[in-house]
Amino acid sequence: MSVYKTTRQDHSLAWQVQRAKLIQQLKKEGGQHLLIVSYSPKGVVHPPWEYNEADLDQAKVIWARQMDRVQNCKLMEYFKNRHLWFLEIEGDQSIPKLTLHSANVCQ
Numbered sequence: 001m002s003v004y005k006t007t008r009q010d011h012s013l014a015w016q017v018q019r020a021k022l023i024q025q026l027k028k029e030g031g032q033h034l035l036i037v038s039y040s041p042k043g044v045v046h047p048p049w050e051y052n053e054a055d056l057d058q059a060k061v062i063w064a065r066q067m068d069r070v071q072n073c074k075l076m077e078y079f080k081n082r083h084l085w086f087l088e089i090e091g092d093q094s095i096p097k098l099t100l101h102s103a104n105v106c107q
Helices: 015-029 069-078
Strands: 002-005 033-039 061-065 083-089 097-101
Touching (some): 015 033, 015 061
Parallel strands (some): 033 083
Antiparallel strands (some): 002 097
């Protein structure tokens, strides 16, 4: 398991720019990716990060909101050939934490 820090969020950069930079970083790595996003219970001011291209099966990066374990595992099983990432967003002023997980998280 490896951990990456995304670009620091501050007032000078909108969340959309942060998200676009993250997509660019993942596309440089190659392959296809599934990101499961979780938000702090404190709440997040900006709109949700998880929206996708129309053709999910062909998209290089797919975004999904954190669900319960059963639903997460169903999603991971469907997209099992993708790199699995968890993105934790604590709030607008924090640095989102991106963690790569192995494919056997649900086993």
